[in-house]
Amino acid sequence: MNSFSYSRARDVAAAVDEVALPERQAKFIAGGTNLLDLMKENVMHPRHLVDITHLELNTIEDTLEGGLRLGALVTNADTAYHEQVDTRYPLLSKAILAGASPQLRNMATNGGNLMQRTRCYYFYDTATPCNKREPGTGCSAIRGFNRIHAILGTSEHCIATHPSDMCVALAALEAKVHVRGPHGDRAIPFADFHRLPGDTPELDNNLQPDELITAIELPPQGFADHHSYLKLRDRTSYAFALVSVAAALELDGDTIREARLALGGVAHKPWRDPEAEALLIGKSATRESFQLAAEKILQGAKGFPYNEFKIELARRAIVRAFEQALTNEK
Structure with missing residues (x-):
């Protein structure tokens, strides 16, 4: 793992300001259940980490429209077992509990779940070409062992899959992702958050590098009965x-x-x-x-x-x- 500096953000605005400085090559860190693995494997090497775990993004509350707002720093476990989620959005609760392990769900955050990266073998293996890790080097999976790989929306540059269970339920529920950046707040429909590989497989989503996920908004319709x-x-x-x-x-x-x-x-x-x-x-x-x-x-x-x-x-x-x-x- 490469060396890096560390700071703890005092509020959302300060966190965004720190990551917005290009010379810092900074990343947000909360549960760290994916980012730290990638750093240990030398797949990602940020020069600075901004700790956001103490920000006020850890609540679940009703919205004025009748839906539910999930704070980005609420853990996956707390989300899955929350009474409102379990009762009104059991599809989401079941999807979360199908993923990872209890220990990881206790650490992983909602925002981090959306940002996790593919588990493609070749993405993690720095001795092999990977367009997602190093654009322009090629996709080893296309002619390699591709049992876990994509069958829809692929390109000649990448056939990796997104690993999240939670995100599949959020897609079906038509959630929105709320983010904060240097230019203010915006809401991204879930269908537009993640990307297909196309010619830029290194880009997993449409979040800007200096934007922070603050919440996930669930609509009123939760399909609790069926x-x-x-x-x-x-x-x-x-x-x-x-x-x-x-x-x-x-x-x-x-x-x-x-x-x-x-x-x-x-x-x-x-x-x-x-x-x-x-x-x-x-x-x-x-x-x-x-x-x-x-x-x-x-x-x-x-x-x-x-x-x-x-x-x-x-x-x-x-x-x-x-x-x-x-x-x-x-």
Whole structure:
């Protein structure tokens, strides 16, 4: 690990000001559950760390619009077990609890979860080319061992996947990300927060380097009655998803009034397709309807030598998740 300097921010404005100085090459640090690993592996080497753990961003409160505002520094564990989240947004609670381990969830923050980087083997292996780590060097995964890699939204420059479970649920719920930068506050729709690799795989999201996540806003609709988070992985705990599905329904009898579908483990960002969801509106909540949505959202999926199985796995997982959402079976 390279040497670095450290400071503790007294408030949000001071934290933003410190990171805004380009010569400092600074990063925010809170739980540090991903950043410190990357520093130890020599993948990231900030020259200065700004500790934000003492900022007043650690509350969960109602919004005037009837939703819920999650402070960026609330831990994943406290979020998942919060009464309002568990009752009104159980899809989010289940997604969080499907990720990492209890020890990590006790340290990891909501803002940090959004910012975590891919777990691609080649990104962590500094002896191999990686466009995400060093733009222009190539993507070792495309012709390498790519079992955990993306099948949607890839480019010739990168086929890495986003590792978060929490973010898949936030995508399905259509959350907003509130950030503060040198020019003030702004809210980013969750669909616009993370990026596909395109020609700039080194950029994971549309946050500016000097902006700080302050909160995540959940809308009033939480799909508490009919939801499911299904995570398929190599072992039942402490493993990243091969495919995960956040499915949510609003029903009128057996007719679908509203549907949400987001996939994890298959792309550089949580994957949604509004057209696939629209296919379900007005349809009966049947396996046949869910299969149509699965075919649509996976249209254009492309496998690589070791991960072609993900396409069929995702297709079946979508149907299963929606069927579970009808009764909220686990």
